[in-house]
Amino acid sequence: MIGIDIVSISRIDEMINKFGEKALKRFLNESEILLTKSSQNAAGFWAAKEAFSKALGTGIGSECSFLDIEISKDQKGKPFFTTKTLNKFNIKQADLSISHDGGFAIAAVILLK
Structure with a gap:
């Protein structure tokens, strides 16, 4: 399951x-x-959480x-989802990448059940 999100840093x-x-x-x-x-940093975390929820299919x-x-x-300094989070949603493995450029933060998430 894959989720991606982008957010304007100025919005955050x-x-x-x-x-x-x-x-x-x-x-x-x-x-x-x-x-x-x-x-x-806050925008990156926002995007990561949105991407995670999209990968789950719930938003x-x-x-x-x-x-x-x-x-x-x-x-x-590499971000990751905590074991508590993975257990809550029955996720076996999660990969997270966060990047910032041009006034935006973007996150990509891959989840394996």
Whole structure:
């Protein structure tokens, strides 16, 4: 299952400027907020969670919320979905790639059940 999402970094930046940390708490858990150093990072996490939900075939909604999906980073900074997230959705393996360029963040996700 494959999911892809792209988001304007300025959209996330405007949301953060308007609502502050409340905006981040809408789509990031506490550990993710600690990893988020900029609007660019936050936009990448947003795109990754949207891409994950699309790969599931549900989109963000009642079956899969932003806060149901948790992202961490390994020692080299590579993002990955936590075991908790994979177990919740019965996913055996997940691959995640996030990139930023030209004012956009994009994420691609591959899930194997």
